[in-house]
Amino acid sequence: MNAIFAIAGTTLGEAIRRKVLLIIMMVGLTMLILTPAISSLSIRGQHDVLIQMVLGILKITSAILAVTLTVYLLPNEVERRTIYTILSKPVLRSQFLIGKYLGSVGALAIMLVMMTVVLLVAFAIQQSAWSVSQLMPIIQPAFLLLFQMALLAAVAMFFSTFSTPVINFFLTGLVFIFGTLMNPIFETYVTRESSGFMSIVARVAHYVIPNFGSLDISSGATQGGQVMRGGDLVYMTQGMIMALVYIGILLILSVLVFDNKEV
Amino acid sequence: MALAIRTEALTKAYKTRTRRVDVVHKLNLEVEEGEIFGFLGPNGAGKTTTIKMLLSIIYPTSGKAEVLGKEIGNIAIHRKLSYLPEKPYYYEHMTGKEILNFYARLFNLRGDDKDKKIDELLEYVNLANAAGKPISQYSKGMQQRIGLAQSLLNDPQLLFLDEPTAGLDPIAHVEIRDLILRMREQGKTVFISSHELSDVERICDRVAILNTGRVKVQGKLDDLLRGGRVEITAEGVPQDLREKINHDGVIISQHGDRLIIDAADTIPTADFIDAIRAAKGTIVSIIPRRKRLEDLFVETIQSKDDVDGSNG
Numbered sequence: 010m011n012a013i014f015a016i017a018g019t020t021l022g023e024a025i026r027r028k029v030l031l032i033i034m035m036v037g038l039t040m041l042i043l044t045p046a047i048s049s050l051s052i053r054g055q056h057d058v059l060i061q062m063v064l065g066i067l068k069i070t071s072a073i074l075a076v077t078l079t080v081y082l083l084p085n086e087v088e089r090r091t092i093y094t095i096l097s098k099p100v101l102r103s104q105f106l107i108g109k110y111l112g113s114v115g116a117l118a119i120m121l122v123m124m125t126v127v128l129l130v131a132f133a134i135q136q137s138a139w140s141v142s143q144l145m146p147i148i149q150p151a152f153l154l155l156f157q158m159a160l161l162a163a164v165a166m167f168f169s170t171f172s173t174p175v176i177n178f179f180l181t182g183l184v185f186i187f188g189t190l191m192n193p194i195f196e197t198y199v200t201r202e203s204s205g206f207m208s209i210v211a212r213v214a215h216y217v218i219p220n221f222g223s224l225d226i227s228s229g230a231t232q233g234g235q236v237m238r239g240g241d242l243v244y245m246t247q248g249m250i251m252a253l254v255y256i257g258i259l260l261i262l263s264v265l266v267f268d269n270k271e272v
Numbered sequence: 273m274a275l276a277i278r279t280e281a282l283t284k285a286y287k288t289r290t291r292r293v294d295v296v297h298k299l300n301l302e303v304e305e306g307e308i309f310g311f312l313g314p315n316g317a318g319k320t321t322t323i324k325m326l327l328s329i330i331y332p333t334s335g336k337a338e339v340l341g342k343e344i345g346n347i348a349i350h351r352k353l354s355y356l357p358e359k360p361y362y363y364e365h366m367t368g369k370e371i372l373n374f375y376a377r378l379f380n381l382r383g384d385d386k387d388k389k390i391d392e393l394l395e396y397v398n399l400a401n402a403a404g405k406p407i408s409q410y411s412k413g414m415q416q417r418i419g420l421a422q423s424l425l426n427d428p429q430l431l432f433l434d435e436p437t438a439g440l441d442p443i444a445h446v447e448i449r450d451l452i453l454r455m456r457e458q459g460k461t462v463f464i465s466s467h468e469l470s471d472v473e474r475i476c477d478r479v480a481i482l483n484t485g486r487v488k489v490q491g492k493l494d495d496l497l498r499g500g501r502v503e504i505t506a507e508g509v510p511q512d513l514r515e516k517i518n519h520d521g522v523i524i525s526q527h528g529d530r531l532i533i534d535a536a537d538t539i540p541t542a543d544f545i546d547a548i549r550a551a552k553g554t555i556v557s558i559i560p561r562r563k564r565l566e567d568l569f570v571e572t573i574q575s576k577d578d579v580d581g582s583n584g
Contacts, residue, residue, distance in 0.1 A: 015377035097355035
């Protein structure tokens with residue numbers, strides 16, 4: 010375990026110093042701060058639109074951060090030869106991989122918390138909403154967003170064991186988009202058509218591709234200013250367990266591929 | 273003497289679209305414990321590939337290899353060995369001390385023992401004063417020394433050093449060479465892959481020369497370099513005598529009034545000296561020269577023989 014935490018700590022330390030990630034985060038933060046001004050122009054209820062918009066920005070920024078951070082994790086180690094000195098020590102490849110993953114998720118968590126804190130402050134000032142219950146529609150989705158991003162990082166980690174960063178970027182992006190749209194796709198092809206080729210494909214995809222949509226409670230959180238499904242602890246717990254199971258499976262697959270990979 | 277490394281027909285092949293390329297072909301190596309072994313060859317000869325196989329970073333296509341008496345792939349032996357790759361990179365945001373702390377944790381070193389070991393090694397590689405500086409501010413020589421320090425954290429029995437002196441200035445070069453010699457004094461086995469033939473000649477006990485993935489020559493350096501040349505410098509040598517001296521294995525060159533005779537030491541050069549003196553010539557100097565490793569290297573690489581040699 011000492012080796013895993015040592016690798017995770019180094020990965021985290023390096024990630025939070027990467028300029029490209031800081032730039033992405035600063036762009037996200039700027040948009041989060043500017044959003045209240047934009048949302049005041051909306052003809053819909055300002056409160057709901059504001060929450061939807063900021064959570065959307067938070068999600069997109071986090072997803073870009075997660076993918077950018079993770080797709081280069083392994084290739085950078087090989088290119089810079091740091092992996093050789095590490096693997097020549099009594100370190101299993103699985104320990105190396107899990108350490109890298111935990112480090113990147115740690116860095117993501119720090120960035121996500123920072124953005125969420127800025128968002129909460131901006132939201133509280135704009136809406137004069139300082140109580141925890143008023144801020145819960147942001148806190149709960151942001152908390153689940155961390156699980157989404159951890160899952161996305163695991164997807165990128167898996168692809169990075171056998172593909173180049175560019176291909177990985179697109180593959181992970183595709184999985185994220187399909188995973189986010191999983192519920193409407195499943196609804197269209199399975200619920201409405203109970204048979205046929207597309208129905209089978211949708212059923213298989215439903216089990217193989219992680220359902221990022223089920224970890225997104227931002228729409229439920231805004232209805233009537235009250236927490237809807239997000240307030241349901243069981244629903245959130247199910248989502249988190251689902252994410253952890255997928256992360257576990259993806260890490261096992263990553264280790265299996267990486268164990269046989271020549272670096 | 274026990275063997276630190278033994279390979280038997282170790283092969284690494286890659287498939288291209290049209291054919292199979294053996295980067296390392298049926299490699300038979302034996303490295304004894306406590307020696308400094310030079311692993312030589314031109315670029316692309318398969319040196320680094322071999323080291324990576326021995327460290328289980330890549331996997332052999334066929335053949336066997338044992339390191340410290342255990343088959344490669346056994347992670348337990350990694351506690352007793354270390355590796356310094358060519359042009360290593362370290363996490364630049366870390367200081368020298370943090371780097372050593374990181375690698376020490378990979379060996380599961382903890383607490384006071386770990387701190388004591390790190391301080392000792394920083395002293396050993398003469399970096400105690402720079403321990404708090406970020407690696408990004410280290411010179412190449414300092415980076416190489418911190419690399420050596422990380423490779424000594426576990427007090428290894430066997431060290432793999434890939435081009436340890438490449439790109440270093442002369443002072444850093446000498447420092448690293450001295451550190452390697454000190455490792456031998458401590459009873460460690462050092463396996464060096466290098467293009468710096470003068471270094472190898474000075475510090476290695478045995479060498480193997482590899483070309484196109486095949487061992488061409490392997491043996492004790494003293495045995496391999498036996499059979500050198502003699503350089504005789506003389507003045508006032510008559511023209512007819514020059515013609516008598518000039519035969520196979522002798523290279524004659526004229527520099528003003530001086531004649532330089534460069535002859536293989538198998539040729540009876542004493543006869544030349546007697547003849548020059550008899551012709552009233554003057555012997556200025558007689559310098560016996562051992563065959564240089566560079567000569568052996570060039571001969572071996574240019575030779576078309578494909579022998580998996582083992583000369584000792």
